[in-house]
Amino acid sequence: MTDPEHRSNISTIDIYEEVSDWDVNAGGDKVVAKRMTGRFRKLKWFGMSVWLVYFLGPYLRWDGQQAVLFDIPNRQFHFFSVTVYPQDIWMLSLTLLFFAILLAAVTSIAGRVFCGYFCFQTVWTDVYTWIETRLEGDSPQKAMKFKSAPMSLGKLSRITLKHALWLIIAMLTGLSFAAWFTDAFQLWKDYFTLQAAMPAWIVLGMFTAGTYVFAGFMREQVCFWLCPYARLQSVMYDQDTLLPAYDAERGEPRGKLKKGQLDSAKGSCIDCRMCVAVCPTGIDIRKGQQEGCITCGLCIDACDTIMEKTNQPKGLVRYASYKELHHKHEAAPIFKRPRVMIYGLILMISCGGVVYGFTNLTPTEFNVMPERQPLYVQLSDGSIQNKYTLRLLNKTQHPIEVQYQISGLEGATLHGLDDLVYIEPGRMNQVIALVRLEEEAINQAISPLIFTAEVIEGPDIQIRYESMFMAPN
Amino acid sequence: MADNKNNPNEVSDTGHEWDGIRELENPPPRWWTISLYLSGLLVLVYFILYPSIPLVTGSTKGLLGWTQIKEYHRGLEEIEAIRAPFEQRLAEMTAQEILDDDEMRNYVVASTRVLYGDNCAACHGVGGQPVPGSGYPILNNDDWLYGGTIDKIVETLAGGRAGMMPGHANLLTEEETDKLVKFVIDASNGEATEAGWKLYNEKGCFACHGADAKGNQMLGAPNLTDRIWRFSGEPAEVRRTILHGVNDASDPRTRIAIMPGFNERLAVKLEAEEFGDDPEDYYDGTETERLSETEIKKLAVFVHQFGGGQ
Structure with a gap:
């Protein structure tokens, strides 16, 4: 398949040339x-x-x-x-989102x-x-x-x-x-x-x-x-990101101190290797940004100490952006960077969601599930009956007593739920409700129907759930 | 971890080269080699512990004695252990008591679906609503042939039901049949005529269906004045019921409508208790028990909770 004519002229020696630097x-x-x-x-x-x-x-x-x-x-x-x-x-999802985005933003x-x-x-x-x-x-x-x-x-x-x-x-x-x-x-x-x-x-x-x-x-x-x-x-860095970096333009060519004196022909770096010695991941920051750098800044401390001892200005290794190092101008301000703005927006939304969630925790959870099989039943007097499963979770610390009611459908009556329903704290109560509608009152296949759960004994709570009433066409 | 930091130009290769990329003869990293041998060891351990090598009949059993069916049984035991306290209480409660107890009723409604599906749904439908026109009774409306109280449902489940309506082919003229069909359909809509009522009484229908045609739960005779049809409200189907009856052995075209008993022994016991007698005197030893008494109670509550129970 390989055409000898077009075979690359690069020898294997060239490919592996850099290997000794790895x-x-x-x-x-x-x-x-x-x-x-x-x-x-x-x-x-x-x-x-x-x-x-x-x-x-x-x-x-x-x-x-x-x-x-x-x-x-x-x-x-x-x-x-x-x-x-x-x-x-x-709320947990939003909290996780918040911290994930916070990580990216930072x-x-x-x-x-x-x-x-x-x-x-x-x-x-x-x-x-x-x-x-x-x-x-x-x-x-x-x-x-x-x-x-x-x-x-x-x-x-x-x-x-x-x-x-x-x-x-x-x-x-x-x-x-x-x-x-x-x-x-x-x-x-x-x-x-x-x-x-x-x-x-x-x-x-x-x-x-x-x-x-x-x-x-x-x-x-x-x-x-x-x-x-x-x-x-x-992928999270850009040219404005502040990172511990070695100012190569100032530092190079590096060289040891001769007789304790600075050599003006050389850069500021005296090649003391202190930045390497203090690095917890064992990298040489002078080789540039690399995967091993956890940006702990300990090399900055080390270099500053040496700069002080050799009477040179601090900051040969410092927190600096790519732009600052290469174009000699400051990084763009935070509020002018779209990436940071978008992160900030997501942070605000997720944080707001969690705050909303915590301040609006509902003391109960109410669910109405209409029976699907069958959707409706005809009774002997011709009226149509729908069956519902009502589930109410008591999230308060106290027992509650609940009265169920229906509304929103003219002529509909609720059966099987005459008594108050008693629910222990932290427990889910499930009851079956039957709703009947006279034959004459039926005018459409699907009508909206609202269930209301009112807490009689306990905190003043009233919850609505919008459901459906099904009838033959 | 073995690191091959050797200069590739100094390492011998296999002689395979592709677009300048050579296959070197570096050994794989040591951790990789160890992992490979460890995974091989894992297979060996697995072979010793678990059934693995297929033989002519069956396979090696493995030291752990693990089988899929054992795992299944263990799972089953787990769920039965969770259900056991409920089931024990159920055995000691009457169906009515179960119905009145929120917790037990919810347990039964949730746990009896499979039992209902295995024994009842084939005829009566998954939600108590049979396939329209199939002729099986609907369980989720308020129309009950023999009564819709929980005790009556237990009775029906235990002993089964077989209603009987004689065929009237020999007793009615063509014209009378037409009129009766019309009467029955009119009655269902509340539009029965005087003439219809007259014929109804003349032909003796009232004996079973009652003077007001509202049926008789002692006999399982259906109410003719409500909107529910035991079989079908189509004129041809109504005609068939009138002419050939239900479960009339003398008429080959009769409708067959028999519900089998699921615990005849319980049915006999209930009958004896009704008369204040000792059930032992009533048993003749031929009673079948397809379902246990507790299962009958559970099914009765389940059916009652379809929405039609009284």
């Missing part, structure tokens, strides 16, 4: 990031502290009950004084803020590596020295302590997750008396194993090879 982090070399202080390090601690809510939230009480509780067996979601039933699940404005400061993978990894570097040294050289040192009591106790601390954090992570779905205090008791339910053990086991392996051993490999978000970032 640097694929597949976990072969362990990344031991140096820890330095700075603005972004502080910001990262602040972002990480948001996760305290995850650990402490379940112990919050409200009206003597757990303030936030996903009660799966009873299919209820308690959020402070509000109880959400599965019928209101559309990425479009300032890159992977979530990855750098909030993501559980990077946050837990950061805590795990903090423990590790404290015990085993905070540079690849020190870590290697620790590793190659002969086994001693001191070394063994350090390794044991590290894994013990990792496991404690992992188990707390699992326990805290489970605590959102059941009473937190009871859960602790159940775990310690070995009485916890099977799902609780499974959650604890999976989260402990997952945290221990993901944060302890896989680390940045998860960001590189498991996380889909890293793969999507290039």
Whole structure:
């Protein structure tokens, strides 16, 4: 099939020419990031502290009950004084939409803020590596020295302590997750008396194993090879997106300090490789934007420290947009960027929907289902009878008594529902209603019919449901 | 993870080349190789645990002893365990008590659909409405041949019904037949004439259908003055019923309309209780029990809830 005449002249050598530059982090070399202080390090601690809510939230009480509780067996979601039933699940959809779009919006404005400061993978990894570097040294050289040192009591106790601390954090992570779905205090008791339910053990086991392996051993490999978000970032960025970037025009050609003096022929970068040493994913920011960059800004802290020491202006590595770096002008303001505007609009709509949902939670859910088989029945006096199934869910915390009525159809009478219907809190009540219409009153095959459920005993509620009355043609 | 960072130009190839792309002889990554062997191991474990290798008769059984039918039975046991408390209570309740209890009534209406479908729907239709013109009684209207109270429905289900109307072919002239057909149709529309009533009484129809033609539930004789037709309101069909009757063994063209009994033993028991006698004296040992007493009660409630129950 290949015509020899048109065969490409490119040799295989050319195709693979760049291969020696490929640097694929597949976990072969362990990344031991140096820890330095700075603005972004502080910001990262602040972002990480948001996760305290995850650990402490379940112990919050409200009206003597757990303030936030996903009660799966009873299919209820308690959020402070509000109880959400599965019928209101559309609010969850909007909440998820809100956070999904928020992720995209933030990425479009300032890159992977979530990855750098909030993501559980990077946050837990950061805590795990903090423990590790404290015990085993905070540079690849020190870590290697620790590793190659002969086994001693001191070394063994350090390794044991590290894994013990990792496991404690992992188990707390699992326990805290489970605590959102059941009473937190009871859960602790159940775990310690070995009485916890099977799902609780499974959650604890999976989260402990997952945290221990993901944060302890896989680390940045998860960001590189498991996380889909890293793969999507290039479509969420544009030329206005602020990203930690190396100002190559200022930095190049890089070169070491000679006798502690700056060489005016060279750029600002003194090739100290501090930006590489502090990077938790082991990339070199000077090679430009790449998939491994979680935009945590730690390289900015490192470079600024060096710039200060060498008496150069800070910001060789800084948060900058593509436009700023290449065209020397500022990024477009946020409100002039259509992408951000559209994201913002969706955010407002979904947020508004959730707020509307929470403020307009109906205390009941009313449904009328007409019988389909048969659509209508002729009675002995010639009148036509339709059958309906009425379902009413009591979402209040109190029992209610309901009176059903019909309206909107001249001559129609309701049968079989003379008594008040009593409904327990949280329960769905189902009754059958029969509606009859005199033969003389029938003038069309389908007539609108309105069912009304009025709460007699309980809160003042009246709900309508528009249904149909079917008759022969 | 094995990484092949070797320069492709230094790696030997298989000699296969396509548009400059060579097939190298790099080994696959180690994790991939391990996964392959692990999945092979999984197949082996599966073969040992589950039925797998087909033999001449049947197959290997596997260590777990798993079969599809066992899984089905386990599922069935699960649902029966959920239903058991309800079914136990049902057995101790009368049909009337079930009807009066919201929870039990809802349970019966929801859980009896299959039972009804298996035993009743073939004639009476899925929703109690038979195919028009099929001649089976409608269950969801307010017209009952033998009574629409829950107890009467239980009785009908248990003992079955076979109404009897003699054929009148030998008793009526052609003209009288025409007049009676017209009378029956008029009566249904509330337009019966004096002459019609006269003929109705003369021919003895009142004996079963009553002096006011409103029927007799003791005999299962239908009401002729309402809008519901037991068979059909078409003049030719009305004529056939008058001339050849229903379940008249002497007339080969008669209509056959027999509802089988689904628990004759229960029917006999109910009859004995009505007279205050011991049912044991009534049984003759030939009574059939196609459905249990509880099933009869469930079906009675289900039918009652079609919308016509009284």
